[in-house]
Amino acid sequence: MRTDRIAMPSGGVGGVRAAEAGSAEPARARNRTAERAGARTLRDGASAPTRGPIVVLRNISKRFGGNYALKGVDLELEKGEVHCLCGANGCGKSTLAKIISGTYRPDRGAVIVIGGREHPYLTPRESRDCGVQVIYQDLALFPNLSVYENIAFECNLGSLRPYRESRLRALAREALDAMKFDLDPDEPVENLTIARRQQVAICRALAADAKLVIMDEPTASLPRVEVNNLLAAVRYLKLRGITVVFVNHRLDEVLEVSDRVTVMVDGVKIGTFPASGMDKERLTGLIAGRRIDAGKRTKAAAAGETALEVRGLTRAGQFHDVSFALREGEVLGICGLLGSGRTELALSLFGMTRPDSGEMRIRGRAVRFRNQRDAIKAGVGYLSEDRLALGLIQPQSVKDNMVLTVMDRLKTFAGLISPAKRDRTVAEWVERLDIKAANVDDAVSVLSGGNQQKVALAKWILTDPKILILDSPTAGVDVGAKDGVHRLIRRLAERKIAVAVISDEVSEVYRNCDRILHFRRGTIAGEYSPDRVSERELAGMIENG
Amino acid sequence: MARAGRRRRDRVAVYLALVMLAIAAFFSLATTTFFTLRNFLNLVESYSVTGIFTMGLLVVLVAGGIDISFLATASVAQYLAVVVSRSLGLDDSFILGVLPALAAGAFIGLVNGALIHYLAVVSIIVTISTQSVMFGGLMYSSGGRSIYNLPGWMYQFSGTLFSVTVGGQRHPIGAAPLVMAVAAVLTFALLAHTTTGRQLYAMGGNPEAARRLGIRLGALHLFAYGYLGLMAAIGGITQALRVEEVVPNALVGREFDVLAAAILGGASFAGGRGGVAGAILGVFLIGLLKNGLNLFGVSSYFSDVIIGPVIVIALCATHLGKRKETDVGFA
Numbered sequence: 047m048r049t050d051r052i053a054m055p056s057g058g059v060g061g062v063r064a065a066e067a068g069s070a071e072p073a074r075a076r077n078r079t080a081e082r083a084g085a086r087t088l089r090d091g092a093s094a095p096t097r098g099p100i101v102v103l104r105n106i107s108k109r110f111g112g113n114y115a116l117k118g119v120d121l122e123l124e125k126g127e128v129h130c131l132c133g134a135n136g137c138g139k140s141t142l143a144k145i146i147s148g149t150y151r152p153d154r155g156a157v158i159v160i161g162g163r164e165h166p167y168l169t170p171r172e173s174r175d176c177g178v179q180v181i182y183q184d185l186a187l188f189p190n191l192s193v194y195e196n197i198a199f200e201c202n203l204g205s206l207r208p209y210r211e212s213r214l215r216a217l218a219r220e221a222l223d224a225m226k227f228d229l230d231p232d233e234p235v236e237n238l239t240i241a242r243r244q245q246v247a248i249c250r251a252l253a254a255d256a257k258l259v260i261m262d263e264p265t266a267s268l269p270r271v272e273v274n275n276l277l278a279a280v281r282y283l284k285l286r287g288i289t290v291v292f293v294n295h296r297l298d299e300v301l302e303v304s305d306r307v308t309v310m311v312d313g314v315k316i317g318t319f320p321a322s323g324m325d326k327e328r329l330t331g332l333i334a335g336r337r338i339d340a341g342k343r344t345k346a347a348a349a350g351e352t353a354l355e356v357r358g359l360t361r362a363g364q365f366h367d368v369s370f371a372l373r374e375g376e377v378l379g380i381c382g383l384l385g386s387g388r389t390e391l392a393l394s395l396f397g398m399t400r401p402d403s404g405e406m407r408i409r410g411r412a413v414r415f416r417n418q419r420d421a422i423k424a425g426v427g428y429l430s431e432d433r434l435a436l437g438l439i440q441p442q443s444v445k446d447n448m449v450l451t452v453m454d455r456l457k458t459f460a461g462l463i464s465p466a467k468r469d470r471t472v473a474e475w476v477e478r479l480d481i482k483a484a485n486v487d488d489a490v491s492v493l494s495g496g497n498q499q500k501v502a503l504a505k506w507i508l509t510d511p512k513i514l515i516l517d518s519p520t521a522g523v524d525v526g527a528k529d530g531v532h533r534l535i536r537r538l539a540e541r542k543i544a545v546a547v548i549s550d551e552v553s554e555v556y557r558n559c560d561r562i563l564h565f566r567r568g569t570i571a572g573e574y575s576p577d578r579v580s581e582r583e584l585a586g587m588i589e590n591g
Numbered sequence: 592m593a594r595a596g597r598r599r600r601d602r603v604a605v606y607l608a609l610v611m612l613a614i615a616a617f618f619s620l621a622t623t624t625f626f627t628l629r630n631f632l633n634l635v636e637s638y639s640v641t642g643i644f645t646m647g648l649l650v651v652l653v654a655g656g657i658d659i660s661f662l663a664t665a666s667v668a669q670y671l672a673v674v675v676s677r678s679l680g681l682d683d684s685f686i687l688g689v690l691p692a693l694a695a696g697a698f699i700g701l702v703n704g705a706l707i708h709y710l711a712v713v714s715i716i717v718t719i720s721t722q723s724v725m726f727g728g729l730m731y732s733s734g735g736r737s738i739y740n741l742p743g744w745m746y747q748f749s750g751t752l753f754s755v756t757v758g759g760q761r762h763p764i765g766a767a768p769l770v771m772a773v774a775a776v777l778t779f780a781l782l783a784h785t786t787t788g789r790q791l792y793a794m795g796g797n798p799e800a801a802r803r804l805g806i807r808l809g810a811l812h813l814f815a816y817g818y819l820g821l822m823a824a825i826g827g828i829t830q831a832l833r834v835e836e837v838v839p840n841a842l843v844g845r846e847f848d849v850l851a852a853a854i855l856g857g858a859s860f861a862g863g864r865g866g867v868a869g870a871i872l873g874v875f876l877i878g879l880l881k882n883g884l885n886l887f888g889v890s891s892y893f894s895d896v897i898i899g900p901v902i903v904i905a906l907c908a909t910h911l912g913k914r915k916e917t918d919v920g921f922a
């Protein structure tokens with residue numbers, strides 16, 4: 047019985063849709079029909095996924111400020127296919143997905159064909175009515191409500207109508223059975239793991255009668271085992287004739303279920319390729335090939351004395367036996383996949399966590415940090431990877447954020463902060479780093495990603511660090527502004543600061559670092575010099591874990 | 592499986608009921624006057640008005656907001672009921688007499704909701720300021736004087752409505768417990784059995800997700816604060832019926848009793864939590880304690896000293912089990 051349903055893409059919500067194909071009834075009404083029709087619909091109404099595009103995008107461009115996030119992109123999504131939108135951070139893949147979901151409006155000249163009609167852009171409402179469902183990274187679930195209510199919440203829209211629990215339960219049950227998820231419908235969502243919450247979100251899309259499901263970085267927060275469960279779920283969606291779009295940073299995880307792969311670099315579509323001929327090497331080649339032409343390596347300055355030396359540093363479960371040296375004026379790349387322990391290492395170097403064993407020496411003197419204040423005193427600065435939540439105090443002004451770390455130096459003889467000194471310092475660094483802010487009294491949150499990052503960097507430069515650890519310094523920074531951050535990194539090195547750049551973007555470390563440590567499973571797997579390996583070789587080694 | 596879910600949902604209520612039983616058992620053994628029908632009815636009567644307010648506040652808490660102004664609203668409604676009835680000569684009509692007061696209550700709530708939603712000001716700030724405006728205005732226009740001479744329609748429903756005789760003893764019952772029962776049933780139906788109620792929980796749980804689903808947050812805000820305003824007016828009138836006087840400054844200042852009851856009953860400042868059963872139990876847990884301590888001979892001032900820690904302990908115990916496994920800070 048169960049296997050029948052898997053083999054024939056007919057059961058549950060899909061079956062109902064097939065029975066009422068072409069009807070313009072809103073999803074809610076259809077759901078009601080689903081309940082009335084009951085078990086019958088689970089067996090009747092088979093519909094093989096017929097071919098033909100479900101969405102056609104033509105000439106999609108999107109500019110933010112002066113920078114193109116997307117440039118003349120064309121894309122067709124076939125009915126029932128699994129399509130992977132792939133590329134590095136800031137390549138425009140998320141922007142493209144947001145244009146399909148109606149969150150962003152493309153620039154003039156764009157054409158979106160969906161539901162048999164041409165649109166210059168979509169509103170979120172139009173997009174939803176056409177059966178587009180987005181599963182955001184944050185999943186947008188209601189943590190306080192039960193699994194079944196989350197899945198079928200669409201039945202609760204409309205005001206002051208009776209809440210029909212049995213209908214919601216039936217719809218949720220149907221979606222859960224269709225996906226073969228083993229979830230307790232009564233469990234509050236907040237008690238579930240991330241992977242299980244994702245299952246709830248998938249069921250919700252199914253219950254809302256999705257024709258196209260866009261998943262934004264669905265594997266980013268999942269352990270490996272759970273990724274396989276997710277892929278199984280995607281296969282079920284595909285069997286039902288539902289198109290699935292992965293917006294994914296990395297290809298390897300989703301390649302096995304994908305039909306086609308669209309590769310994006312810097313807002314431009316490189317091409318759409320059948321997944322069968324695609325592998326990690328070819329993808330990194332495609333991205334890197336494009337990149338090497340586009341970008342040059344920054345020049346190294348002469349490195350000085352050893353600033354930081356780490357020997358056998360170990361913290362249980364995070365990293366083990368890490369040894370390396372970092373010299374003044376050097377830019378060291380620490381490259382590794384998310385979860386390889388690179389950020390955890392940085393937190394220990396910055397005194398936020400304590401290593402279990404091993405030693406750290408700064409300019410030859412052994413140090414042991416109790417907290418980050420010790421680290422700052424010793425001349426270590428750490429730019430957090432999570433600029434939004436941890437790096438900057440978003441609602442506060444550019445000015446206040448910048449001087450946060452150096453309040454002591456701005457004091458007058460009476461021990462109070464001198465506004466004049468503060469304003470001079472801020473003005474100086476806004477100019478030196480070319481921070482584009484209308485007003486330094488504006489909240490940091492109104493700045494672009496690149497400018498926010500410069501404010502965060504200024505904050506650390508002001509502390510006059512000897513060693514600066516930059517964790518994913520260009521994550522979420524748009525393409526045009528990345529170069530600015532990269533040049534800034536090099537200028538820091540010229541000022542005899544020892545810089546460590548942590549990144550999962552091979553091209554970033556390749557082009558901007560003098561030496562690259564490959565971090566894997568909590569330890570250093572290799573050390574490379576960009577003079578001796580090609581970007582493609584390096585990418586192959588790192589991306590393959 | 593369905594049964595398991597219901598158990599989980601009402602765990603707070605069950606837990607509170609057990610605590611109340613324990614407290615009741617203690618006072619029953621420790622005093623001779625506690626475990627009597629008279630004392631029980633007296634307790635219900637005294638805390639019914641608090642219960643009515645709690646029902647309104649619960650809806651706002653579920654929606655993810657907070658309101659400080661509702662007792663000022665109640666006082667204004669009481670006062671208006673008397674003054675409007677007097678000046679328009681509506682001495683006998685209950686409906687016409689009570690209507691302006693209820694309308695005023697709901698209107699004040701709607702104003703709160705509109706300010707909170709459209710100006711995007713934090714609800715506690717908005718309601719502190721409306722509380723101040725209303726209470727100040729009331730004290731100014733009434734001159735702080737109490738009204739002992741109520742319109743005729745109020746006397747129709749004040750004092751004892753009927754009485755039950757048990758074992759030869761007459762026990763009078765007033766309007767307050769009945770009004771509270773109606774308010775509780777109404778609020779329960781709203782929160783647990785209407786789409787609007789479920790949307791309130793959704794908005795309280797994750798407003799951004801609610802917005803993305805197309806739920807109209809503005810309408811929900813207006814509804815929640817309007818509902819509280821209405822409940823506040825009903826509570827205010829009921830209080831006037833109970834004590835047969837309107838004292839402009841009798842209610843304001845007791846907001847935190849109501850808040851404590853709702854929070855004890857499982858509601859949360861974070862929104863999206865709580866239910867009618869828990870909130871009612873919360874009201875009567877506090878009532879039980881105050882009543883018992885009073886019979887025990889503890890000064891009413893000192894009983895507040897005891898109740899504070901009890902609330903904290905009860906809250907900690909209830910929430911200990913489900914303290915969140917911390918979300919991953921550094922992914």
